[in-house]
Amino acid sequence: MKTTHNIRTVEVVQYIKPLREGGSLPAIVKADDGYVYVLKFRGAGQGKKALIAELLGGEIARAIGLKVPELVFMNLDDSFSKTEPDEEIQDLLKFSVGLNLGLHFLTSAITFDPLVTTIDGLLASKVVLLDSLLSNIDRTAKNTNLLQWNNELWIIDNGASFYFHHNWETWRNHLTRTFPLIKDHVLLAQATHLPEASAQIKALLTKEKLTEIVALIPNDWLLNESDTMSPNEIRAAYMEYLEAKLAMIDSLVKEAEDAR
CATH class of the missing domain: 3.30.200 (Phosphorylase Kinase; domain 1)
Known part of the structure; x- marks a missing residue:
């Protein structure tokens, strides 16, 4: 169903x-x-x-x-x-x-420490590519934004992603950019299966799935005095951005591999 x-x-x-x-x-x-x-x-x-x-x-x-x-x-x-x-x-x-x-709230979860815990290479690769796709500047050794709970890795705090949306005037400039800041990613050293992770991500993030996720944004959150675009235009911009990043995922893989 x-x-x-x-x-x-x-x-x-x-x-x-x-x-x-x-x-x-x-x-x-x-x-x-x-x-x-x-x-x-x-x-x-x-x-x-x-x-x-x-x-x-x-x-x-x-x-x-x-x-x-x-x-x-x-x-x-x-x-x-x-x-x-x-x-x-x-x-x-x-x-x-x-x-x-x-x-x-994950009771008794602890902050992930890369010096203490080794993560499966495919899992680490997925998190690295996720943050490349989202332009997430905040998953570093200084601030991992990852939790260990029930011996599993949990993703939290993605609020620093999509930083282009703080200035809609220039958002299109970001469509063709890679993400050099991936060099600081807390899991980069453990991301040993990037091509395999890329193939899985491409298969799972269909246009239908992305449309479904972007449609979740409440209209109220898309209304800001400083924005000149309508809620529907902003939703379309998020979709265009995500599709552009997925289309260049091979470049993001190479960038992350080079940084490793």
């Missing part, structure tokens, strides 16, 4: 604590489904665009067979800011009323 991609929507019922190690001050919260999530706020520094990158990056990673905590849309009402004593958090909650993004 064919299944349509779907993201659940939940209500935030309890603000538990901020995660101060994250630059954008995400928080641990509880939702009305009884589960605990890491909440990424629309009112944080990079705003709704970071949520879009998180959503697209996470679901593309999942589509190519990588482990990603469940992503949910999280409704935040204005009651939380009224009872929060910390002014910085109070402002963040106030500016984030509405639809935000949550990642299922």
Whole structure:
């Protein structure tokens, strides 16, 4: 049976604590489904665009067979800011009323350490190529954005991907660019099966699958005062970008192999 991609929507019922190690001050919260999530706020520094990158990056990673905590849309009402004593958090909650993004909280997960843990070469290659495709500048030894949970590698924090979308005036310039920053990728040394990973990614990321994922972006997140493009035009731009990157995946493989 064919299944349509779907993201659940939940209500935030309890603000538990901020995660101060994250630059954008995400928080641990509880939702009305009884589960605990890491909440990424629309009112944080990079705003709704970071949520879009998180959503697209996470679901593309999942589509190519990588482990990603469940992503949910999280409704935040204005009651939380009224009872929060910390002014910085109070402002963040106030500016984030509405639809935000949550990642299922993996209890007792630990940060991936490349010096301690060796990853399967094909798995490492998939993560490296994922980040090349997404232009993800934030998966380095300094900040791995990877977790070890139940002896498996989990992908988190894709919010620094698609950095071209912070300036729609020049986004087309990025369509033909490779990703030289892959030289700093935390898993590059372990990425020993790049051609095989590339073949799997091409087979899994069909136009239909990408269209399905891009369609998940809420209209509300595509409305920014500074943007001159309509939500549909922006969705089409993400599609064009992803298809362009997939079309040049052989160049991305060579770039990563040369960097290794």
